[in-house]
Amino acid sequence: MAHELPIAMKQWVLRDKSGFGNLLLEEAPLPEIGDFxxxxxxxxxxxxxRDLMIAQGTYYWPLKPTVVPASDFAGEVLRAGPLVTRFSPGSRVAGQVHQTHIAGTITASDAMNSLGGLLDGGLRQYAAYHEGGLVEIPANLSWREGATLACAALTAWNALYGGAKALRPGETVLVQGTGGVSLFGCQFAKAGGAEVIATTSGEKMGVLRAAGAKHILNYKTNPDWGKTAKELSAGKRGADYVLEIGGPNTFExxxxxxxxxxTIAIIGTRAGQSPGTTLPHTALVQTRRIMIGSRLQFEEMSRAIEMNDIKPVVDGRVFGFGEVxxxxxxxxxxxAVGKVVVDVE
Incomplete structure (x- = not known):
C-alpha cells in the first residue's frame, strides 16, 4: 500500500545559533523533489x-541562517524523481554528511555542503535529497542503528581504512573515550583482526570491553597513559593507529x-582547545586530519557492517521527536553510553 502523504510536516529548526533553547519545532510544507x-x-x-557546536554557534564552517539540524538520519524512500537510478520506493537509506563528497580527497566545496550546516538536515518528518548524497543502510540494522552511521561510524572507518595504508590484522589501535567514533573504532578494529587499547574515565569500561577493547586505561588515575599503552601493545611497539578525539590536551x-x-588520526577536540603541545620532534609518527569520509567509503563500511553483523551501540534512552x-x-x-537517537514519529 502506498504511503499517504500529508500536506504538511513537523520539523525542528535553528535560527539563532546561541544555545539549545533556540531549537524550535515548526510546521512546514513537504519538500518537493527534482528529477534526481x-x-x-x-x-x-x-x-x-558537531550538532552541539552548530546549536551553540561554535562551529567552524558556514551555516545556513535558518537550518534544519542534524546530519545523521535513516529513512525510507517514498518517491523517486523520474531520472533516479540508484534507489526506488522502499529503499532504506541514510544521508551522506558532505553531500557532494563522492570519492577521493574532500574539497572545500564538499566540506561546506553539509547536512545540518548549509543544507537542511534530518530532524524532520520528511526530507528530499539528491540520490548521489544517499547510501543504502545495512540490512542487519534497525532504523535507530542505521541512523548512527553517517558521521561517527564513517569517521572511524576512514581513520582506520581510508588512508594510504589500511589497518591490517595484528596491528594495534588506540581509541579515546566512549563516544561514537571511539566505539565504532573498537568494533571496526576488532572485526579487522586488530588489538584495541582504549582510554576512559573509569565508569564506562564495560561498554568498551563489549565493543572489543582488550586493554582499558583510566586517564584520570594514569595521566601518562600514552607510555602505558605502548607497553601494553603487541611487541611493545606502540599503537599503529590512534583515534585522537581529545585535541591539543591529549595529543602529547x-x-x-x-x-x-x-598514524594519529586527528578527529576532535573533546578534551578542550586550550593551548597544548605541537608534534614533538622525537615522535616519529604521521598525522592525518579526518573530515568524516566519502560516499564510496560509506558504501564500503556498510558492506563490512552487514557482513560482520556489527551492531552500533545505541544509548538506552531513546528520545521522542518532541524531546530534541x-x-x-x-x-x-x-x-550517553553510545549514540543518542531521536525517533521521528
Missing part, C-alpha cells in the same frame, strides 16, 4: 558533537602511545 531527488520518510536521527600522550611510523532539546542536553552533559 528522492522523498524520504525519516524514521530516526542520531546526534553528534597520543604521540607517546604511537608506534614508529604510526532534551536529547541535545543529554549529549552535552556526557550522560
Amino acid at each position: 531527488d528522492v522523498l524520504i520518510k525519516v524514521h530516526a536521527v542520531s546526534l553528534n558533537y 600522550q597520543s604521540c607517546a602511545a604511537a608506534s614508529i611510523d604510526g 532539546r532534551e536529547a541535545y542536553e543529554y549529549l552535552w552533559e556526557q550522560k
